[in-house]
Amino acid sequence: MHSNGMAKRILTVTAASATVALALSACASGGTTGDAATNRGPITIWYSNNETEIAWGKQMVEAWNAENPDEKVKAQEIPAGKSSEEVIGAAITAGNAPCLVFNTAPVAVPQFEKQGGLVDLSSFEDGAAYIEARSGDTAEQYQGADAKYFQMPWKSNPVMIFYNKDMFTAAGLDAENPQLATYDEFLATSRTLVESGAAPNAIYPAPTSQFFQSWFDFYPLYAAETGGTQLIEDGEATFNDEDGAKVAEFWKTLYAEGLAGKEQYQGDSFADGQAAMSIVGPWAVSVYKDAVNWGAVPVPTSEGTPAEETYTFSDAKNVGMFTACENQATAWDVLKFATSEDQDGQLLELTGQMPLREDLPTVYPEYFAANPAYEQFGDQASRMVEVPNVSSSVAAWQAFRDAYTKSVITGEGEIPAALDSAAEKIKTLISKP
Amino acid sequence: MSQSTASRTVAGRSTTPPGGGPRRRKHPLLGKNPFGLLLSAPYLIFVLAVFAYPLVFAFWMSFHDYFFAAPGAAVDRPFVGLDNFREVLADPAIIRSFGNVGVFLLINVPLTVILSLMLATALNKAVRFRTFLRVAYYVPYVTASVAVVGVWIFLFSGNGLVNQILGPLAPDPAWLINEDWAMPTIAIFVTWKGLGFFILLYLAALQNVSEELYEAASTDGAGRIRSFFSVTVPGVRPATVLVLLLSTVTGANLFTEPYLLTGGGGPNGASSSPVLMMYQRGIEQGSPDTAAAIGVILVIGVLILAFIQRKLAGGDES
Numbered sequence: 001m002h003s004n005g006m007a008k009r010i011l012t013v014t015a016a017s018a019t020v021a022l023a024l025s026a027c028a029s030g031g032t033t034g035d036a037a038t039n040r041g042p043i044t045i046w047y048s049n050n051e052t053e054i055a056w057g058k059q060m061v062e063a064w065n066a067e068n069p070d071e072k073v074k075a076q077e078i079p080a081g082k083s084s085e086e087v088i089g090a091a092i093t094a095g096n097a098p099c100l101v102f103n104t105a106p107v108a109v110p111q112f113e114k115q116g117g118l119v120d121l122s123s124f125e126d127g128a129a130y131i132e133a134r135s136g137d138t139a140e141q142y143q144g145a146d147a148k149y150f151q152m153p154w155k156s157n158p159v160m161i162f163y164n165k166d167m168f169t170a171a172g173l174d175a176e177n178p179q180l181a182t183y184d185e186f187l188a189t190s191r192t193l194v195e196s197g198a199a200p201n202a203i204y205p206a207p208t209s210q211f212f213q214s215w216f217d218f219y220p221l222y223a224a225e226t227g228g229t230q231l232i233e234d235g236e237a238t239f240n241d242e243d244g245a246k247v248a249e250f251w252k253t254l255y256a257e258g259l260a261g262k263e264q265y266q267g268d269s270f271a272d273g274q275a276a277m278s279i280v281g282p283w284a285v286s287v288y289k290d291a292v293n294w295g296a297v298p299v300p301t302s303e304g305t306p307a308e309e310t311y312t313f314s315d316a317k318n319v320g321m322f323t324a325c326e327n328q329a330t331a332w333d334v335l336k337f338a339t340s341e342d343q344d345g346q347l348l349e350l351t352g353q354m355p356l357r358e359d360l361p362t363v364y365p366e367y368f369a370a371n372p373a374y375e376q377f378g379d380q381a382s383r384m385v386e387v388p389n390v391s392s393s394v395a396a397w398q399a400f401r402d403a404y405t406k407s408v409i410t411g412e413g414e415i416p417a418a419l420d421s422a423a424e425k426i427k428t429l430i431s432k433p
Numbered sequence: 434m435s436q437s438t439a440s441r442t443v444a445g446r447s448t449t450p451p452g453g454g455p456r457r458r459k460h461p462l463l464g465k466n467p468f469g470l471l472l473s474a475p476y477l478i479f480v481l482a483v484f485a486y487p488l489v490f491a492f493w494m495s496f497h498d499y500f501f502a503a504p505g506a507a508v509d510r511p512f513v514g515l516d517n518f519r520e521v522l523a524d525p526a527i528i529r530s531f532g533n534v535g536v537f538l539l540i541n542v543p544l545t546v547i548l549s550l551m552l553a554t555a556l557n558k559a560v561r562f563r564t565f566l567r568v569a570y571y572v573p574y575v576t577a578s579v580a581v582v583g584v585w586i587f588l589f590s591g592n593g594l595v596n597q598i599l600g601p602l603a604p605d606p607a608w609l610i611n612e613d614w615a616m617p618t619i620a621i622f623v624t625w626k627g628l629g630f631f632i633l634l635y636l637a638a639l640q641n642v643s644e645e646l647y648e649a650a651s652t653d654g655a656g657r658i659r660s661f662f663s664v665t666v667p668g669v670r671p672a673t674v675l676v677l678l679l680s681t682v683t684g685a686n687l688f689t690e691p692y693l694l695t696g697g698g699g700p701n702g703a704s705s706s707p708v709l710m711m712y713q714r715g716i717e718q719g720s721p722d723t724a725a726a727i728g729v730i731l732v733i734g735v736l737i738l739a740f741i742q743r744k745l746a747g748g749d750e751s
Contacts, residue, residue, distance in 0.1 A: 086716055095504035111719040116506025207610075208696025211717065263590050263610055264696045266583050323503055395718040402526070406701045 037123065041327040042072045043099040043334065048084070048317070049077040052286070052351040057102065059346060060338050071330040078103055085111075092117030092322065099325035100335060102154065104318045106142065107212070107387045107394060109151045112320060114391065118150040119321040124332050134339060136358030141230070141386040142318065150320070152335055153356035155347060157281025157315040158380040159220050161300070164199070165293045167276040171198035180277075180297050181304035183250045190259040193276045202259040204275035207409050211398040215387070216279045218404055220299045220313040221247045223385035228311040232388040232396065232430060237423035239400070240416070246302050248415045252408045262409060281315050282352050282377040296376060307376075314384035316356060348374075354381040392429040399425040488732070494725035501721060517726035527727060530698070530705040531734070533616050537706070538684050538738075540620035545680045546673060549628055553635030554665055567636070571629035578626070578689045585622055585694060609695050612703040619690045619704055627683070631676050638672035639665070670747055677742045685735045688712065707731045 047057035054077065061075045078101065081087035085108040091097035092115050104112075112118045121127040128149060132139045135153045142153045165175035171193045179185040190202030205217040218239075219231065225243045232238065254260040261269065270278035271291045278284075279299065288294050298310035319338070325331050337343065341363065344355035348367055352374055354360060361368050361378045368375045387393065400422050407418035463470055495517050502508045521527050556566055573581060588594050589608040596603035604611050608618045642665060650660045666673075687706040691698045698705030707727050715724025 082716075089501065089716070089719070092503050093501040097503075114719065115501055116503040116508065206696070207699075209699045209702075210697045263607060264586060264699075266586055323506075392718065395714075395720070398713065398718065402702065405699065410701055412701070 036323075036326050037119075037328045039327045040071055040330045042074065043325060043327050043331050044074045044076070045100040045102065045334070046076060046078045046098045047101075048103040049080075052283075053102075056347050056350045059350075060343055063343075064334060064337055068330075071327070071333075073334055088112065088117075088320075089115065092324070095324050097322035097324045099321060099327065099331040100338075101320050101322070102317075102338070104151055104320035106151060106316055106318055106389065107397065109142075109318070109320065110144065110389060110391050110393050112322075113144060113150045117320075117322055117324075119323055119325070119328060119331075121149040121152060121321060121332070121335075122147070127332075130336060134358070135356045138356055138358070138382075138384065142389065144389055151318040152320075152339060153316065154318045154339060155316065155351075155353045155355050156381055156384055157283050157353055158312050158377055158384050159216065159279050159281045159315055160296045160298055160312065160377070160380060162270060162278045162280050162284060162288065162292075162294050162296050164270070164273075164276045165295050167193060167198045167273075171196040171276075175295065178295065178297060180300055183246070183300055183302050185304070186300045187250075187253060187257075187259070190254060190277075191257070194259055199273075199276035201261045201269065201275040203254065203277040203279070204261040204265060204269035205279060206264065207255075207260075207262050207405070208264050209401060209405055211394055211401050214397060214401050214404055215313050215315065217251060218247055218400075218408075219385070220279060221250065221301070223311040223313055224299045224301045224305060226311075227305075227309070228383065228385050230385055230388045231400065232390055232426060235390075235427075235430065237396075237426045240419040240423040244419050245415050248404070248408050248419065250300075250302075252411060252415065255409050256411055282354060282374055285352050285373050285377075298380065308379070309383070310380075311383045311385055312380060314381075314386050316384075316386060318356075354378060356381075390430045392432055395429045396426045399429060491725040491728050494722050495729045497722060499722040499725070500719055513722075517722045518730070520723055521726045521730065526702050526705065527707070527710050529702050530707045530710045531730075533702075533704060534685060534687055534706045536616050537620045537623075537687060538681060540617055541624050541684045542677060542680045544620070544624045545627065545631055546676050548624065549631035549676060550635050550666070550669065550673070552628070553632045553639060554661065556632065557636060557639045567632070570632050573626045574629035576626075579693060581622075581626060582690070582693045589618055606700075610700045612700055615695050615700060615704040619687070619694060622690060622694065623684065623687070627680070631680065634672050634676055635669055638669040642668035674743065674746045677746055678739055681738050681742065682735055685731060685738075 045057075045061070047053055057075055061073045065072050078084050079087050081090075084101075084103050085105055088097065088101055088104065088108070089111065092112060097117060109118065121131065124130075128147075131142075131149050131152060135142075139149075139153055142149060142151050144150050161180055163175075163178055163180070168175040168178060168189075173179070173189060173192060179189050193199045193202045206213045222231070222239060222244060223229065225247050226238070229238050229243075238244070251260070255262055261275070265272075265274060269275040270280070271288060298305075298307045299312055301310065319335055321328065321331050321335065339355070341357075344357055345364055345367065347353060347355055348364055352371075354377060357363060360381050361375065364378075368378050387397070390396065403418045403422035406412050407415050496512060496514065497510045498513050498516075499510050500508070552570065556563060556570075559566060586593075586609065590596075591607035593607070596607060604614050608614045646664045646668065647660055650664050655663060686708050688708040691704045691706050691709050692712070695704040698709050708731070711724040711727045711731075714727065715721040
């Protein structure tokens with residue numbers, strides 16, 4: 001019978017192929033050795049691919065390598081992908097993640113931790129003490145379960161309302177003292193801007209469905225309205241209350257009255273003159289410097305909280321140390337070097353982003369004196385809210401975003417019911433191990 | 434005649450050894466042509482590694498509590514039976530995504546078949562600008578979606594060219610943020626973008642339709658339309674089956690357009706697709722097990738559709 005011979009051939013070829021596949025997978029496997037935590041030697045790090053952070057990364061690596069010829073750091077930009085988090089997640093799975101990534105999003109940390117990809121920085125003798133001494137009380141928001149640190153709080157971009165002074169002036173508004181502190185003031189100013197024809201839209205946060213978009217519309221205002229409450233606390237969603245409803249109603253009014261754009265905009269609506277206001281962090285100072293005559297104020301609250309008491313979203317990026325690293329002792333030293341007072345000063349100088357360091361304005365008084373545009377961001381950096389450090393964090397944010405786009409942007413249904421429904425879904429999601 | 438019979442009567446000579454019964458033929462382990470196996474091995478390995486292994490692995494994942502982990506990490510991946518499928522089928526957002534892709538296929542597949550056949554027929558007849566027109570139809574196909582999406586957002590936005598032409602007839606809200614129009618707009622976009630490839634398939638098939646058939650039809654009094662339906666359409670049936678299958682398979686894998694054109698399946702999930710949901714669940718949210726369950730359901734659905742199409746369009750004859 002021919003089928004018998006054929007079966008043998010298929011079996012042989014399959015076995016050969018499986019052998020090749022296993023060999024390939026063995027090549028891809030990495031993993032840590034038992035000595036990795038105390039090993040020293042060369043390491044690889046990744047940093048962000050934006051121009052200013054590349055400049056900071058290069059000088060940091062150069063400074064380290066000059067002093068540590070036996071523990072050289074090799075640095076590269078994070079490989080291209082749909083997002084840094086996907087690239088890092090894939091690298092963890094493949095076992096070829098670098099030792100340090102200077103662009104680890106806090107929202108992805110619980111997932112990386114679950115994957116077994118992150119080193120607990122508290123496991124270093126001076127780990128927790130160093131983090132807490134540098135970042136102060138802010139560090140608590142970055143703790144995982146059992147008060148462990150699977151991320152080094154590194155830098156933040158506390159978001160504020162940027163406004164176009166020329167558009168405000170064209171609309172007959174006081175550009176030096178904009179009326180944007182309360183929801184009523186903000187709405188009245190927005191109506192004037194649009195009705196006068198000075199701006200096509202008062203404000204234009206991305207109205208799309210990606211999970212992270214709520215960090216730049218709902219969340220900063222919710223942080224401000226509640227005086228610093230996270231979206232989820234103690235295993236429960238917090239936003240389905242009066243404060244959450246107030247914030248959502250405020251945005252719903254902006255969309256319903258055509259003061260905020262509902263369509264996806266290709267580009268930067270603020271820089272392109274499509275919106276008179278934007279919610280962004282200090283990274284934008286250098287970007288808008290020559291493009292827009294801008295000013296910045298804290299995000300509004302229903303009652304108009306004083307600027308020095310207003311909270312906002314941090315938009316932080318941290319540093320993760322990955323378990324694939326074979327020389328973790330060196331990586332920890334590099335991490336401390338990169339977050340030293342001197343290197344944090346370099347970061348501030350070169351990028352305009354705020355190191356997650358306690359009392360920032362008093363540590364770098366010369367910088368803020370020389371760069372007054374950053375002063376209010378330095379002050380704002382002491383009142384920030386981070387994304388909650390919970391399991392299924394991304395899924396929770398997606399559940400919130402889905403409810404938000406439907407009830408607020410599209411205006412379908414009642415807001416309290418939508419927030420309750422999202423809160424219930426999030427409770428189920430975060431209760432999963 | 435079976436191969437074994439043929440082998441015994443090669444060139445009219447019996448291969449039966451003298452003085453004995455029929456000897457059982459020995460088959461070497463690697464067959465008669467081991468060199469052929471060697472030549473085909475790279476592709477076989479490619480198919481096994483890139484298609485077969487992931488498919489089998491995804492099927493396995495869909496029945497386990499699975500997540501991607503670092504090599505060496507101690508993780509428990511227990512068998513969970515149909516739990517992932519139950520979770521998927523109980524999620525209204527995922528069910529909606531399957532409905533959305535159904536709407537997409539209902540618009541995209543017939544439109545692709547009809548337009549590409551009509552345009553290929555016209556291009557086959559065209560004498561002037563033939564090359565230019567063929568290239569013109571093919572350019573969108575080879576252009577990156579990311580680049581073309583920006584143009585379509587400009588065309589179909591509230592203040593875009595399409596709405597300006599339509600004036601009071603323009604939908605409100607605009608196309609891509611309108612729950613009724615978002616998916617049809619994506620279907621039209623994908624049809625337009627892929628048309629060049631399918632036109633090429635039909636153009637190749639049209640070269641095999643004999644001119645004599647058209648002449649005979651003309652002699653029998655058939656006009657252009659009658660010739661099209663009685664000669665062209667039956668003549669390119671194998672290509673039609675291929676176009677149907679390919680457009681269904683690529684359409685069911687819809688991802689880039691809802692990801693980019695409608696900003697992640699908006700508005701309110703009206704343009705989400707199963708593959709977009711797989712991306713969200715599997716990659717963004719770290720639940721590849723539920724993503725795999727979505728994928729298995731999608732594969733089964735596409736196989737059923739392909740089977741029906743082959744039956745209805747006469748694929749067996751091709």
